[in-house]
Amino acid sequence: AEIKPAVVYDMGGRFDRSFNQGAYNGAEKYKADKGTEYRDFEIQNDSQREQAMRNFARRGMSPIVAIGFSQASALEKVAKEFPETKFTIIDMVVDLPNVQSVVFKEHEGSFLVGILAAMASETGKVGFIGGMDIPLIRKFACGYVQGVKYANPNAEIFQNMTGTTGAAWNDPVKGGELAKSQFDRGADVVYHAAGGTGVGVLQAAADAGKLGIGVDSNQNALHPGSVLTSMLKRVDVAVYEAFEDAANDTWKPGVSVLGLAEGGVDWARDENNDKLITDDMKAAVAKATEEITSGSLAVHDYMSDSACPM
Amino acid sequence: MDNFELVILLLDATLRTSTPLILAALAGMFSERSGTINLALEGMMLGGAFSAATVAYYAGNPWIGLLAAIATTVSLSLLHGFACITHKGNQVVSGMAINILMSGLTALVGIALFAQGGKTPSLDHGSRFQPITLPGADAVADVPILGSLYSELLSGHNILVYIAFLAVPAAWWVMYRTRFGLRLRAVGENPGAVDTAGIGVIAMRYRAVMCSGVLVGMSGAYLSTAQGASFLQDMTAGKGYIALAAMVFGKWRPFPALFACLLFGFLDAAATRMQGVVLPGIGEVPVQLVQALPYVLTVILLAGFIGRAIPPKSLGRPYVKER
Amino acid sequence: MNDTVQLPRWIDVGVLPVINLLLALAVSGLVVLAIGESPSEVVEILLYGAFGYEEAWGYTLYYTTNFIFTGLAFAVAFHCGLFNIGAEGQAYVGGLGVILAALYLDFLPFPIMMIVAILAATAFGAAWAYIPAYLQARRGSHVVITTIMFNFIASSLMVYLLVNVLRPQGSMNPESKQIAEHLRLPFIHDMAASLGIEIARSPLNLSFVYALICSVLVWLFIWHTRWGYAIRTVGANAVAATYAGIEPGRYIIMAMMISGALSSFMALNEVMGVQHRLLIDFTAGYGFVGIAVALMGRNHPFGIFLSALLFGMLYQGGAELSFEIPTISNDMVVVIQGLVILFTGAMEHMFRPRVTKIYMAWHLRRHGQEAA
Amino acid sequence: MHGAGETGAVQPAIELRGIDKRFGAVHANKSIDLRVEKGTIHGIVGENGAGKSTLMSILYGFYQADGGTIHVDGKLCVIKGSEDAIALGIGMVHQHFMLVETFTVLENVILGVEGGAVLRAGVDRAREELKRLEREYALDVNPDAIVGELSVGAQQRVEILKALYRGAEILILDEPTGVLTPQEADHLFRILETLKEQGKTVVLITHKLREIMAATDNVSVMRQGEMVAHRKTAETSPEEISELMVGRKVLLHIEKGEAAPAAIVLEVDNLCVDTLQGVRKVKNASFTVRAGEIVGIAGVSGNGQSELLEALGGIRPVTEGQVLFNGQDVTPGHGVDAAELRHRGVAHVPEDRHRMAMVTGFSAKEAAILGYEDDPAYQKGIFLNWHAIADATEHMMSEFDVRPNDPNLKAANFSGGNQQKLVLAREMMRDPELLLVGQPTRGVDIGAIEFIHKRIVAMRDAGKAVLLVSVELDEIMSLADRILVMCNGSIIGEVAAADANERVLGLMMAGVAPNEAKSAEGHHV
Ligand SMILES: Nc1ncnc2c1ncn2[C@@H]1O[C@H](COP(=O)(O)OP(=O)(O)OP(=O)(O)O)[C@@H](O)[C@H]1O
Ligand SMILES: Nc1ncnc2c1ncn2[C@@H]1O[C@H](COP(=O)(O)OP(=O)(O)OP(=O)(O)O)[C@@H](O)[C@H]1O
Numbered sequence A: 001a002e003i004k005p006a007v008v009y010d011m012g013g014r015f016d017r018s019f020n021q022g023a024y025n026g027a028e029k030y031k032a033d034k035g036t037e038y039r040d041f042e043i044q045n046d047s048q049r050e051q052a053m054r055n056f057a058r059r060g061m062s063p064i065v066a067i068g069f070s071q072a073s074a075l076e077k078v079a080k081e082f083p084e085t086k087f088t089i090i091d092m093v094v095d096l097p098n099v100q101s102v103v104f105k106e107h108e109g110s111f112l113v114g115i116l117a118a119m120a121s122e123t124g125k126v127g128f129i130g131g132m133d134i135p136l137i138r139k140f141a142c143g144y145v146q147g148v149k150y151a152n153p154n155a156e157i158f159q160n161m162t163g164t165t166g167a168a169w170n171d172p173v174k175g176g177e178l179a180k181s182q183f184d185r186g187a188d189v190v191y192h193a194a195g196g197t198g199v200g201v202l203q204a205a206a207d208a209g210k211l212g213i214g215v216d217s218n219q220n221a222l223h224p225g226s227v228l229t230s231m232l233k234r235v236d237v238a239v240y241e242a243f244e245d246a247a248n249d250t251w252k253p254g255v256s257v258l259g260l261a262e263g264g265v266d267w268a269r270d271e272n273n274d275k276l277i278t279d280d281m282k283a284a285v286a287k288a289t290e291e292i293t294s295g296s297l298a299v300h301d302y303m304s305d306s307a308c309p310m
Numbered sequence B: 001m002d003n004f005e006l007v008i009l010l011l012d013a014t015l016r017t018s019t020p021l022i023l024a025a026l027a028g029m030f031s032e033r034s035g036t037i038n039l040a041l042e043g044m045m046l047g048g049a050f051s052a053a054t055v056a057y058y059a060g061n062p063w064i065g066l067l068a069a070i071a072t073t074v075s076l077s078l079l080h081g082f083a084c085i086t087h088k089g090n091q092v093v094s095g096m097a098i099n100i101l102m103s104g105l106t107a108l109v110g111i112a113l114f115a116q117g118g119k120t121p122s123l124d125h126g127s128r129f130q131p132i133t134l135p136g137a138d139a140v141a142d143v144p145i146l147g148s149l150y151s152e153l154l155s156g157h158n159i160l161v162y163i164a165f166l167a168v169p170a171a172w173w174v175m176y177r178t179r180f181g182l183r184l185r186a187v188g189e190n191p192g193a194v195d196t197a198g199i200g201v202i203a204m205r206y207r208a209v210m211c212s213g214v215l216v217g218m219s220g221a222y223l224s225t226a227q228g229a230s231f232l233q234d235m236t237a238g239k240g241y242i243a244l245a246a247m248v249f250g251k252w253r254p255f256p257a258l259f260a261c262l263l264f265g266f267l268d269a270a271a272t273r274m275q276g277v278v279l280p281g282i283g284e285v286p287v288q289l290v291q292a293l294p295y296v297l298t299v300i301l302l303a304g305f306i307g308r309a310i311p312p313k314s315l316g317r318p319y320v321k322e323r
Numbered sequence C: 001m002n003d004t005v006q007l008p009r010w011i012d013v014g015v016l017p018v019i020n021l022l023l024a025l026a027v028s029g030l031v032v033l034a035i036g037e038s039p040s041e042v043v044e045i046l047l048y049g050a051f052g053y054e055e056a057w058g059y060t061l062y063y064t065t066n067f068i069f070t071g072l073a074f075a076v077a078f079h080c081g082l083f084n085i086g087a088e089g090q091a092y093v094g095g096l097g098v099i100l101a102a103l104y105l106d107f108l109p110f111p112i113m114m115i116v117a118i119l120a121a122t123a124f125g126a127a128w129a130y131i132p133a134y135l136q137a138r139r140g141s142h143v144v145i146t147t148i149m150f151n152f153i154a155s156s157l158m159v160y161l162l163v164n165v166l167r168p169q170g171s172m173n174p175e176s177k178q179i180a181e182h183l184r185l186p187f188i189h190d191m192a193a194s195l196g197i198e199i200a201r202s203p204l205n206l207s208f209v210y211a212l213i214c215s216v217l218v219w220l221f222i223w224h225t226r227w228g229y230a231i232r233t234v235g236a237n238a239v240a241a242t243y244a245g246i247e248p249g250r251y252i253i254m255a256m257m258i259s260g261a262l263s264s265f266m267a268l269n270e271v272m273g274v275q276h277r278l279l280i281d282f283t284a285g286y287g288f289v290g291i292a293v294a295l296m297g298r299n300h301p302f303g304i305f306l307s308a309l310l311f312g313m314l315y316q317g318g319a320e321l322s323f324e325i326p327t328i329s330n331d332m333v334v335v336i337q338g339l340v341i342l343f344t345g346a347m348e349h350m351f352r353p354r355v356t357k358i359y360m361a362w363h364l365r366r367h368g369q370e371a372a
Numbered sequence D: 001m002h003g004a005g006e007t008g009a010v011q012p013a014i015e016l017r018g019i020d021k022r023f024g025a026v027h028a029n030k031s032i033d034l035r036v037e038k039g040t041i042h043g044i045v046g047e048n049g050a051g052k053s054t055l056m057s058i059l060y061g062f063y064q065a066d067g068g069t070i071h072v073d074g075k076l077c078v079i080k081g082s083e084d085a086i087a088l089g090i091g092m093v094h095q096h097f098m099l100v101e102t103f104t105v106l107e108n109v110i111l112g113v114e115g116g117a118v119l120r121a122g123v124d125r126a127r128e129e130l131k132r133l134e135r136e137y138a139l140d141v142n143p144d145a146i147v148g149e150l151s152v153g154a155q156q157r158v159e160i161l162k163a164l165y166r167g168a169e170i171l172i173l174d175e176p177t178g179v180l181t182p183q184e185a186d187h188l189f190r191i192l193e194t195l196k197e198q199g200k201t202v203v204l205i206t207h208k209l210r211e212i213m214a215a216t217d218n219v220s221v222m223r224q225g226e227m228v229a230h231r232k233t234a235e236t237s238p239e240e241i242s243e244l245m246v247g248r249k250v251l252l253h254i255e256k257g258e259a260a261p262a263a264i265v266l267e268v269d270n271l272c273v274d275t276l277q278g279v280r281k282v283k284n285a286s287f288t289v290r291a292g293e294i295v296g297i298a299g300v301s302g303n304g305q306s307e308l309l310e311a312l313g314g315i316r317p318v319t320e321g322q323v324l325f326n327g328q329d330v331t332p333g334h335g336v337d338a339a340e341l342r343h344r345g346v347a348h349v350p351e352d353r354h355r356m357a358m359v360t361g362f363s364a365k366e367a368a369i370l371g372y373e374d375d376p377a378y379q380k381g382i383f384l385n386w387h388a389i390a391d392a393t394e395h396m397m398s399e400f401d402v403r404p405n406d407p408n409l410k411a412a413n414f415s416g417g418n419q420q421k422l423v424l425a426r427e428m429m430r431d432p433e434l435l436l437v438g439q440p441t442r443g444v445d446i447g448a449i450e451f452i453h454k455r456i457v458a459m460r461d462a463g464k465a466v467l468l469v470s471v472e473l474d475e476i477m478s479l480a481d482r483i484l485v486m487c488n489g490s491i492i493g494e495v496a497a498a499d500a501n502e503r504v505l506g507l508m509m510a511g512v513a514p515n516e517a518k519s520a521e522g523h524h525v
């Protein structure tokens, strides 16, 4: 059927080279594949979330994909007002009959890049830089730590969070500053889960001749040779599928959890990081992937008990 | 990693974070010492950062970006001057207007040029100011204490950091040892005295705000082409106001203002590293407390609890000869 | 030159602000042209977005509500000769009062809650304004600098509280719990529905009415009570105030606290009326818009109402604009706001000499004719 | 001498022709002509607001004239700014000093003539030059002292040094002695004599006829923006000058009966008043004012009268001493302020109506309740009763003949005299027991002066106590029943009105003790 899809990005905007950009890529790909036009909107302040969604809904757009957990309460309100409109929310669960919730097992993907980080590190010291200090990001951190320890139990891990508010997603200068401090303390691989802030982290890694690890989108190309890999969170796929399902009338409300097994998370290999990934690393990651998908290795999810065993 | 090394690293970061504050605080000083309140530092810094990033991106050269930043901020200070010096408008209102205007305009133009949500494209290596290794830094790196002081702390910053620190004695010299400085200080204290001494008050004040523009332009360029690698919407995040606070804290004098900037920069560097960190014995220190400290200190100073800050006498008053 | 000549009121409060406003809009038009869009199209979309459909009206008036509060807040302090740039912080902390009342006294019935919330907002907002006011009145610290500092301090404080205290367990957003259903300010569309009138949903709520009431109260207070008289005296001539036995410090504190309270009423709209919880940065710059609103409205409640409406329109229309023209974001509105402050505030005297000259010429001609 | 013209005659140092200047509605200089001969001291006198400072500021390039020409040493000059004037050898010591208080003397002196982009060389040269000037003219000041910390007299010497350092041949002094102690004034006149001997030209603006008579060669008189007369000092008399100045016979006589002093209303005991900076302005003043009498306080302005009046009005804190009103302690501070004093029946007309008694942006009716805004008659519940206020204002305005009689007109739009009448009406029509009044007729026309004087006497006759502060001796002498003279913060004596004359008071104002002053007068020829 004909659909009029729409995307509402979170703060940071569609070109954050990370989370929101993943959603943008998915929507663009769909447009390229199917020729379907879509509308999108970048949030500047909180009161706009509701307004944007309502505005789209009023114009008969559907499905409306809301990117990010911050959209939940606004989406809940608008979804109730427009029961005929299909809503999809990424990274958060909203329990309504016309809402589809997509969440990811970020800890699994982070585990894999953790292995790579540990193996690529020469100093045995690696870093993690989170965006906003929230359980979701601690979930990334916890999976990463588990992966690092899995590959090198003696590794030392530095962790920093950028801040406590939404601004922490969009502060590359501070991200760079934190990365520098971790490099200064001896780290030589740093993984970020910080949205737009991560651009500064990867930049600092490139400037210092160290390695960064990207997140959400494939960020390998940002600084070829300096980005070890990227933890892919297939927001693009989620958006694409939401559009496609709606067009095919197979769109269903409810929760879908996308992990390694479902192809929802992954790590990025391409010509930009070809030389950085050794065969040993490939093998180790392949093994871990196998174990996780088969269920023989369980990566702890921070959000299940607000604690990290490491 | 011993504690000494940690302190060095923190101080190293302090130099980086206080650089834009120093340049902007000196900028504020030139303007305010001549009697014009410069609340517009924040907006000018933003304008400078945007122009620097944009022009450096197209030109592939940070120096051209820097010139563009200065051109922008000087024009903004001329606008400020036009409103408050020529038309005797309210200086606070003009400053606020410029801040708000630039917050919108940089984003708007950024979106129009690059369609990246108000960001400018990331600058590559050659379009940014790169760290400079001071002579012999590598050689002495292993000498205990002094070696790491030199190679870690002093060496390895970009040119704007060194310019900022050299700007302080230079500003002092200009202020207190030159004709220009004497007249500038006089016009902020008693413009009538300057006028009757046969010096144009208006021209003098314009020159002062232009100096202010040059300095704050460098500060903006530092943010987007030296410390960072692109412009982001509202990337100054209150640094203009912090610089103003530092200037007040430094009682409108270059060296005390430098120390205030270093203090505020240090607090910033410390706060950045403290997010989510549990200190042994103390627990998690709220970073917000550390972040608020510069403002709290400035208020305490203004309240006269730690020495009195006496502003230039005619600060905020347009020069009116004929009622 | 000849600015001692008295212009008639209608020129002073009517013609001059309108000229300045038009100039601000003209420059905004140039900005639109410069980024390659058509100003007339922009105006069309702005107007359509602000008034073109029912819901738009609701949004426009919802923004207007905030601007009335912050505009009044700036004006009251201004009448006392003070630049209160701290509306953001005062509203932010006022929001804390509102949410604390709503969360911890949720057993109260709605009508009582409304009064309690108003009192809580007043208390918190006024308290936050009190410190800069006290420092200005008693220690001579410049209120402009201290209120700016207090905005930042408020922001840090509120982030701390929202992240560490008010955020419910397990929630990711630094925001408080939702306030109970029965304590929310009713939406205008719901109120209309209960009267059998169908209007589109929008965030417009009862606080709009309260904003109008506050406008009237401020008008009465400033021009029809002895305290307002005292405040105006202090603002116009502190020496004369002392001579008259009006102690300036006392009224500086009074004006600032009233100003703080008025700013904090914005939280009634945002927290109790629309978001139903305390959000980070919920003040979203509305406090600064208040400066523009008050300057354009010549610090008179009626003028403030008109300019708040204008800015409400710009905000709502601006949101529409960013939907319709991707190259123009909401920032266009911020640009217009900055230009309005610049032209009606900082350069307000620019056209006075010229207008005076024209007026004098016209005046002379008319009177000359009469004499003839 | 380089001033010789083609005719061989000595050209005047300054010649002004047809100078005209308006400030908005005020016509400050009306086609003024003035000739100042070289090597003389030329006095300019005139009442407050006559336009003296404006004229000299035009000569100095501080203001631009709307019309007229300036000739210096016989040559037509266009003076666009102070730098032009300085280049022509004109120096000016302004009425309000133009000094940077945070700077040292040296820095103030070199400002504008630094002698190079970098200060050092210029400073050293200036120090030498300053030493020379100091020796030559006995202008002793420490070049490294901070100007703000100097006494007024020393600050004035800095101003003179500034002018001389710039090579001034013509020195303008605008009311130099208004703020000086008698000793400092003497010192100044010695300096002026020296300057004259060196061939320099001095223009001296002053209100004080004694100074004119003692120091000048020629004198010009200004009145209400016009130049009304030029005289050789030797050929005129104080009486003539004062008559020219005010345009009428000076001793305007008030029909006034005998005073009937009754109970003591105001008792001031050992009062001391300090400024915020800690300078003692009033020193141990003690006196009484009874019901039914007018007590005048005479003195050169700046000798503490203003501070005394302000303290009694509750505006200034008192450092020491006591004020009793009808036997009750009303010393300012301790819960007594201006408002409280008004409640008790003390009315206060301050000296400076623009700065203190009026809010110029207010309408007349708003101005008419200043200080009385909490009067129950003006209230309606918690609101102000603007109808009642407008009625009351109209009544005040018609009683005191304030024109135009429109309570809604902005206070700023009334002429100075009418503003003053409105203030007087506000204070006097409250029927106070004590009226404190400073400079009641400053800037007021003759008709109004007479009216105001009558009202003040009427108050006395109605049994009220009046304390009058004025720098106009005529006014004091014609109104007061007893005259207290203040000098340098102290009340140095009291004279009954009957015994008072300008000379005795003048001597006392200069600090001569009353008995000496009287005997000195006895010896006067
Ligand atoms: N800068 C100004 N703007 C407007 N009006 C002015 C200005 N300076 C003086 N005036 C007005 O011009 C008139 C003449 O003032 P001026 O200062 O020349 O008088 P003056 O003779 O020096 O008086 P005084 O003895 O009080 O010093 C007054 O009415 C005064 O109010
Ligand atoms: N700012 C103003 N705007 C309009 N009219 C004014 C203004 N100032 C003065 N006027 C009017 O101009 C006229 C002359 O004022 P001015 O103060 O020069 O009077 P004046 O001749 O000095 O009278 P007085 O002797 O009473 O002081 C008055 O009628 C006054 O109402």
Ligand SMILES: [Mg+2]
Pocket (backbone or CB within 6 Å): D052, D053, D054, D095, D174
């Ligand atoms: Mg004068």
Ligand SMILES: [Mg+2]
Pocket (backbone or CB within 6 Å): D415, D416, D417, D443
């Ligand atoms: Mg007059």
